[in-house]
Amino acid sequence: MRLVFHIFALVVGLIGAASANSDYLLLQSTTSTQNSGLYDYLLPKFTEDTGIEVRVVAVGTGQAIRNAVQGDADVLLVHAKAQEEEFVAQGYGIERFDLMYNDFVFIGSESDPAGLQGASDLEDALQRLRDSQIRFVSRGDDSGTHTKELLLWDGRLPARPYYIETGSGMGATLRTTLEMQGYTLSDRATWLAYGNKRDGKIVFEDNAQLYNQYGIIAVNPKIHPHVKTDAAKTLIEWLLSERGQTLIASFQKNGTQLFFPNARR
Missing domain, CATH: 3.40.190.10 (Periplasmic binding protein-like II)
Structure with a gap:
């Protein structure tokens, strides 16, 4: 070699x-x-x-x-x-x-009102998001992250108005998520490099389906x-x-x- x-x-x-x-x-x-x-x-x-x-x-x-x-x-x-x-x-x-x-992670507020940290698996985490009536913020921009997110939802998106599309990049979507005290899907690298995390944190991770x-x-x-x-x-x-x-x-x-x-x- x-x-x-x-x-x-x-x-x-x-x-x-x-x-x-x-x-x-x-x-x-x-x-x-x-x-x-x-x-x-x-x-x-x-x-x-x-x-x-x-x-x-x-x-x-x-x-x-x-x-x-x-x-x-x-x-x-x-x-x-x-x-x-x-x-x-x-x-x-x-x-x-x-x-x-690397991998994708779900980002939410410190209080984690939908309880994703207690989810037993990915499907449980997604169902908690659907049931929570807490805003989920999607990039909505045909990015790789957006493509992955739609694949995970498998057509069963949270009801509007709780599902919000920014049409923006990951940084702007993270900012909107944190301002709204909502949830989003991010690649781990962007989250770790993101400067203004406020009270946001990773609330669900380490799942094989989140491979990137x-x-x-x-x-x-x-x-x-x-x-x-x-x-x-x-x-x-x-x-x-x-x-x-x-x-x-x-x-x-x-x-x-x-x-x-x-x-x-």
């Missing part, structure tokens, strides 16, 4: 030298990874290793995929596996790779010939390499690891 990595590092160095003066690489990704601070930590190291600058467009997963379909991306890094696989199946992406994972896988895909130059395929592949190989995976594992907030690398090639 070490020899392979050294060979890869040499190849990256050669590509990086050729790319140092080229245009930037465009990464369409999610607000969760951006808000966590992961890119501020990782991408300068990638640029240092390769000479390739990466610029991130952070939106919901659904919008990131739509942007990539339109050719407004060289690389896509999101967390809605079924949609990612469809993106590749339709020819817009070359190949999808697992990159890392991230994937990475290079946009297909056969569909969009303008994309920077060599640089995109270099970024993907770097993130999947021993160095990239080690850096992902070492990224923390307040002593807590936010993402867990699980690249398989």
Whole structure:
């Protein structure tokens, strides 16, 4: 593995030298990874290793995929596996790779009026939310988090007006939730990185159904010939390499690891 990595590092160095003066690489990704601070930590190291600058467009997963379909991306890094696989199946992406994972958590107030902390399992937690007549705040923005939330509800949403859609990113949705003393679903990384927690806390977690896988895909130059395929592949190989995976594992907030690398090639 070490020899392979050294060979890869040499190849990256050669590509990086050729790319140092080229245009930037465009990464369409999610607000969760951006808000966590992961890119501020990782991408300068990638640029240092390769000479390739990466610029991130952070939106919901659904919008990131739509942007990539339109050719407004060289690389896509999101967390809605079924949609990612469809993106590749339709020819817009070359190949999808697992990159890392974390999990989703339910956020509520310290008083936890719906009693989620006492829930025996996920279905019990969801039923308590339906029965509580306490506001549940959804992102409602076609993001990976919103997609996951709808999958968990399985069509049995809380009655309106207790189900509220912000149409916003995770940070704004958390703020609205805390102001309303309600509940929401968040990826763990964004919650840990969120600055103004007030009396909010994690009230339900550690359930296998809350698993949150991230994937990475290079946009297909056969569909969009303008994309920077060599640089995109270099970024993907770097993130999947021993160095990239080690850096992902070492990224923390307040002593807590936010993402867990699980690249398989």
